[in-house]
Amino acid sequence: MVRSQRLEIRFPGTHDGFAQAFLRLRGALDAERLDAALRYNAELVFEEIVANIVNHGAADGREVDVRCTLEPRPDSIILTFEDDGVPFDPRRHPDPSSPRSLEEAKVGGFDLMLMRRAASSLDYVRTAAGRNQLSVKLQRNCP
Amino acid sequence: MQLQVKDAGDGIVNVSLTGRLDTPGIDNIETLLTAHLVPRGARAILDLSQVAFLGSGGIRMFITIARALGRKGGKLVLYGAQPLVAQVLETTSSNDIVPVRSDAAAAAVARD
Numbered sequence: 001m002v003r004s005q006r007l008e009i010r011f012p013g014t015h016d017g018f019a020q021a022f023l024r025l026r027g028a029l030d031a032e033r034l035d036a037a038l039r040y041n042a043e044l045v046f047e048e049i050v051a052n053i054v055n056h057g058a059a060d061g062r063e064v065d066v067r068c069t070l071e072p073r074p075d076s077i078i079l080t081f082e083d084d085g086v087p088f089d090p091r092r093h094p095d096p097s098s099p100r101s102l103e104e105a106k107v108g109g110f111d112l113m114l115m116r117r118a119a120s121s122l123d124y125v126r127t128a129a130g131r132n133q134l135s136v137k138l139q140r141n142c143p
Numbered sequence: 144m145q146l147q148v149k150d151a152g153d154g155i156v157n158v159s160l161t162g163r164l165d166t167p168g169i170d171n172i173e174t175l176l177t178a179h180l181v182p183r184g185a186r187a188i189l190d191l192s193q194v195a196f197l198g199s200g201g202i203r204m205f206i207t208i209a210r211a212l213g214r215k216g217g218k219l220v221l222y223g224a225q226p227l228v229a230q231v232l233e234t235t236s237s238n239d240i241v242p243v244r245s246d247a248a249a250a251a252v253a254r255d
Contacts, residue, residue: 019167040196040227043165047198051166098236102210110199110235117234 005031006071013054013064013083021068022046028070032077038138041118042077045136048111049081049090053132057085076120080135088132089124090115144168148179155251156185161193164201173204180208184215188250192223197231209241222250 007028011017025046029039050066057064064085071078095116096109116122120139127133144162151157158179162168180187189205191197209219222244224232232238244250 015166015170022165022167037227043196044198044231047165047196047200051198051200054166099206099240102206102213102240105206105210105237105240107203107206110202110237114199114231114234 009068013066018050018054044118048115053083059086076137076139082131082133084131087126144171156187159190163196166200169200181211184217186218188220190223197228202235202237205241220250220253
């Protein structure tokens with residue numbers, strides 16, 4: 001039996017806002033019947049996208065307004081993120097190259113790589129209201 | 144996020160992490176973990192068996208600490224990762240540059 005209850009979380013793009021929102025999302029995911037890999041991937045997507053918004057979303061130091069929606073479906077769960085930060089389409093950024101050595105290794109870029117690997121599909125649009133809207137589909141019974 | 148540091152003998156420091164290496168967890172632990180290991184250029188083995196979640200922030204932290212230790216003659220080796228955590232290490236290929244082993248004994252003798 002799949003519980004189909006939509007959850008919307010609105011929070012400031014700060015570290016405190018992130019922590020509180022993540023707790024709420026995890027509570028909602030507790031109520032879903034997700035296998036361990038899908039559960040992990042849902043959290044991974046939230047972690048990587050929201051951390052990116054918190055760390056890079058504000059061009060002028062102002063607080064970014066973030067909304068996350070969890071929509072359970074019979075065959076998938078959909079996580080949609082909306083924010084009024086700087087335009088950012090994660091589909092347009094390539095994965096970092098594999099590091100050859102510790103000294104040469106970059107410490108950035110893994111967030112988008114992990115998010116893309118976790119997702120079944122991604123849709124992005126910059127809305128007419130000037131907000132990033134990223135929708136991430138995670139298939140149930142993922143491999 | 145909790146951290147426990149033990150002397151594992153032969154100059155090796157064994158650090159056990161318990162909790163989640165997400166952004167809030169890293170906010171809690173990174174400064175403390177760095178302070179325990181980097182100033183003394185430790186040869187450190189890091190127990191991930193009680194880490195339920197690892198994201199890219201944790202990868203960044205491991206690489207940063209491992210690099211700082213390497214410059215001081217120390218080393219960082221990870222061990223005991225749960226399967227989904229190990230998958231994150233593999234997906235990012237960070238296990239190619241920060242050694243990952245199955246258990247403490249293998250981590251203690253890891254050379255690369």
